[in-house]
Amino acid sequence: MFIHRSSCISPQHTFGNVDMDTCVIPENNILKVIEPKYAGIPLNILRRMGKAVRLGVGAALPLLTGSEKPDGVIIGSANGGMEDCVKFLNQIIEYEEGRLTPTNFVQSTPNAIAAQIGLTTSNTGFNITHIHRGLAFENALLNAIIMLRENKNASYLVGGVDEVSSYNYNLERLDGWYKKEKVTGTDLYDSSTEGSIAGEGSAMFIVGNRREGSFMEVRGIRMLHTDDPFEVSTQLREFIAEHGYHDAFLSGENGDVRIQSFYNSCENILDPEIVKLHFKHFTGEHPSTTALALWLAVRFIETQQIPEHFIKGPAISKPLKNILIYNTGKGEQHSFLSLSFVDH
Amino acid sequence: MGRVVVTGMGVISALGDSVLSNHDALVKGTCGISKGDLVRSKYTDNLLFGEVKIENERFKSLFNTKNPGVTRTSLLALHAIEEAIKDSGLDNTQLSTYDTALIGASTVGGMCQTDELYNDAKSETTGSVYMASYDCASVTLFLRERFGIKGVINTINTACSSSANAIMYGAQLIQNGFAKRAIVGGVDSLAKFTINGFNSLGILSPGYCKPFDKDRNGLNLGEGAAFMVLEREEDVKGKKYYCSVAGYCNANDAFHPSSLSENGEGPYQAMKGALQKANLLPSSIGFINTHGTGTENNDEVESKAMIRIFENVPPFASSKSKIGHTLGASAAVEAVFSILALHHGEVYPGLNFSNCIESTMLIPVRNTENKKLDHVMSNSFGFGGNCTSLIFSKD
Numbered sequence: 001m002f003i004h005r006s007s008c009i010s011p012q013h014t015f016g017n018v019d020m021d022t023c024v025i026p027e028n029n030i031l032k033v034i035e036p037k038y039a040g041i042p043l044n045i046l047r048r049m050g051k052a053v054r055l056g057v058g059a060a061l062p063l064l065t066g067s068e069k070p071d072g073v074i075i076g077s078a079n080g081g082m083e084d085c086v087k088f089l090n091q092i093i094e095y096e097e098g099r100l101t102p103t104n105f106v107q108s109t110p111n112a113i114a115a116q117i118g119l120t121t122s123n124t125g126f127n128i129t130h131i132h133r134g135l136a137f138e139n140a141l142l143n144a145i146i147m148l149r150e151n152k153n154a155s156y157l158v159g160g161v162d163e164v165s166s167y168n169y170n171l172e173r174l175d176g177w178y179k180k181e182k183v184t185g186t187d188l189y190d191s192s193t194e195g196s197i198a199g200e201g202s203a204m205f206i207v208g209n210r211r212e213g214s215f216m217e218v219r220g221i222r223m224l225h226t227d228d229p230f231e232v233s234t235q236l237r238e239f240i241a242e243h244g245y246h247d248a249f250l251s252g253e254n255g256d257v258r259i260q261s262f263y264n265s266c267e268n269i270l271d272p273e274i275v276k277l278h279f280k281h282f283t284g285e286h287p288s289t290t291a292l293a294l295w296l297a298v299r300f301i302e303t304q305q306i307p308e309h310f311i312k313g314p315a316i317s318k319p320l321k322n323i324l325i326y327n328t329g330k331g332e333q334h335s336f337l338s339l340s341f342v343d344h
Numbered sequence: 345m346g347r348v349v350v351t352g353m354g355v356i357s358a359l360g361d362s363v364l365s366n367h368d369a370l371v372k373g374t375c376g377i378s379k380g381d382l383v384r385s386k387y388t389d390n391l392l393f394g395e396v397k398i399e400n401e402r403f404k405s406l407f408n409t410k411n412p413g414v415t416r417t418s419l420l421a422l423h424a425i426e427e428a429i430k431d432s433g434l435d436n437t438q439l440s441t442y443d444t445a446l447i448g449a450s451t452v453g454g455m456c457q458t459d460e461l462y463n464d465a466k467s468e469t470t471g472s473v474y475m476a477s478y479d480c481a482s483v484t485l486f487l488r489e490r491f492g493i494k495g496v497i498n499t500i501n502t503a504c505s506s507s508a509n510a511i512m513y514g515a516q517l518i519q520n521g522f523a524k525r526a527i528v529g530g531v532d533s534l535a536k537f538t539i540n541g542f543n544s545l546g547i548l549s550p551g552y553c554k555p556f557d558k559d560r561n562g563l564n565l566g567e568g569a570a571f572m573v574l575e576r577e578e579d580v581k582g583k584k585y586y587c588s589v590a591g592y593c594n595a596n597d598a599f600h601p602s603s604l605s606e607n608g609e610g611p612y613q614a615m616k617g618a619l620q621k622a623n624l625l626p627s628s629i630g631f632i633n634t635h636g637t638g639t640e641n642n643d644e645v646e647s648k649a650m651i652r653i654f655e656n657v658p659p660f661a662s663s664k665s666k667i668g669h670t671l672g673a674s675a676a677v678e679a680v681f682s683i684l685a686l687h688h689g690e691v692y693p694g695l696n697f698s699n700c701i702e703s704t705m706l707i708p709v710r711n712t713e714n715k716k717l718d719h720v721m722s723n724s725f726g727f728g729g730n731c732t733s734l735i736f737s738k739d
Binding site: 072073078079080085086088089090091092093096097099100101102105106107108109110111112114115116118119121122123124125126127128129130131132133135136139142143145146149150166167170171174175223224225226332 | 385386387451455458459461462464465466467469470471475476478479480481484485488494496497498499500501502503509513516517519520522536537539540541543544545594595596597598599600601602609610613726727728729730
């Protein structure tokens with residue numbers, strides 16, 4: 001599967017005028033997105049959209065402007081329209097199940113992002129939303145690979161979106177997934193405490209079987225559910241054997257001491273000269289960060305410019321062509337992604 | 345790659361807690377809809393529901409689960425998946441290989457604990473036992489852990505067509521070599537959240553829902569779960585199977601967030617695409633399990649879309665007149681009903697029908713009849729224009 005176009009709204013300057021060198025610093029350990037002006041969305045519709053829907057439609061629209069229309073929309077989002085969900089929930093309890101307005105209810109369904117993209121662009125093709133927590137976006141990618149095997153000439157919009165809502169932020173906070181001490185950037189990786197920093201974002205891709213016009217091929221994807229770091233590294237070894245050499249390893253490490261062992265056990269089986277990269281100081285932690293990591297990998301390969309703050313070591317000595325992404329959702333859900341530069 | 349076949353099924357609905365009891369009720373034309381006994385809502389006493397009359401505590405002792413954070417949604421799902429696995433004869437070794445996939449679907453997930461969620465979302469200091477159980481993925485993860493399943497695990501939400509897409513995704517995983525077998529299905533339990541949601545849209549019927557009737561006035565909410573075991577035909581030589589998953593198609597109506605377009609473009613594309621995938625002419629479909637919610641909008645649009653595709657619309661009925669609209673579970677529960685029809689050569693009636701919709705003049709099946717069936721279609725349409733049709737074939 002080849003990636004043809006990509007777009008990303010994140011807490012950093014990734015949309016419009018991209019600037020990867022400056023890092024926006026988290027505020028109270030939350031990295032909130034820099035929302036664009038959403039020029040393509042009519043104001044009356046924009047007003048009714050929840051944040052996750054805005055982020056999804058906003059990142060997707062720049063990819064859907066040409067005459068080329070994808071054959072479907074495939075979204076991964078663990079928390080979908082949770083902001084609206086909680087608004088509707090508040091109405092139920094506070095008005096004691098009285099007369100309620102349905103807008104928040106309709107927008108609260110996790111499929112609202114994919115649906116709204118379909119509606120906004122009059123796309124009557126395949127339309128689906130994967131919500132499997134830390135593997136929602138990975139399942140969306142696998143779904144795109146499958147749809148492209150069954151429909152050789154098709155192209156799909158595939159993306160991952162998650163928001164920081166009052167609902168999921170508070171639940172994650174109570175459950176101990178955010179650090180108590182202040183994080184200001186890459187010091188995240190020096191931490192020896194539990195938890196990470198919160199983040200949100202949306203990354204969208206146009207994918208197809210056509211090699212022309214693409215810089216990046218998705219060679220393989222593997223998902224895993226286990227709480228055993230050894231099983232993860234064993235599976236990674238198999239995955240690498242199947243997909244060949246990688247010259248960079250983009251790791252989802254997030255400074256949480258409880259799950260660092262997964263990242264360590266994977267790094268330990270890699271050749272020492274493989275360049276280790278990390279990105280969670282840039283995106284924060286949320287269930288769909290792999291979508292943002294994929295956007296970063298596309299950017300790295302296309303521009304061959306990788307700002308220092310992403311590099312863990314060793315220094316880059318030659319152009320990067322094959323990137324391996326590993327990420328875990330809370331040490332329970334894991335994914336490997338193998339990516340290759342497309343030579344023309 | 346050969347066909348994908350259904351080797352096991354499990355279901356729990358307002359009609360019964362097994363495939364056998366659901367089948368008996370379908371043949372008898374029983375209605376499972378009643379006043380709410382267990383669901384807690386202001387509307388429990390004055391609305392009708394397709395409720396499963398088994399309390400959570402009974403499920404918990406049945407399954408010997410000590411996990412305090414387990415929700416009704418997970419318990420219903422566990423009940424159905426256990427039956428499906430047993431029915432297919434999958435052993436623990438098969439379940440725990442990297443080749444076995446588990447695809448769940450739900451729209452309510454753990455939000456059946458509506459009040460607890462409200463409190464946890466606001467709490468400053470401590471959370472309830474349900475903290476990790478509110479999302480829909482929690483249900484699939486609970487089942488995964490219980491059975492030690494190691495292949496592709498996923499949870500899908502396309503509103504009321506969610507579990508149709510779980511069935512489709514499972515079949516696709518097998519057909520494209522990402523799994524040897526897939527356990528697929530969906531679940532939803534009655535919740536204050538959805539009762540108020542559908543009530544705010546004004547589409548809950550004050551009485552029994554009347555799918556395809558001229559005077560239909562809304563839907564009854566229901567709850568339930570169904571799972572099916574899908575395997576490759578070449579792997580099940582000598583083992584019983586019910587049918588093959590012959591066709592599927594997912595399309596979007598792209599018209600409105602909560603209602604279907606007048607001509608039913610999404611439903612039309614879904615049905616047409618499923619026929620194409622199965623390589624079948626419309627005339628080979630012997631029965632359609634319609635989405636048939638009993639709302640003003642759905643039944644007329646679905647009828648029009650059927651008329652557009654079928655020169656002679658085949659016998660059809662709505663299962664929702666018997667179990668209510670089970671939302672994320674509905675496509676899986678009704679897939680089981682469709683497969684029972686196919687397997688036993690029967691068509692089951694839609695209840696509470698008196699007069700045709702004037703613009704379409706279609707009459708649903710009104711009595712259980714024996715009928716030779718080779719192919720059945722099942723429709724599921726959801727908010728966000730998410731339409732999916734499935735076709736099951738006998739041989």
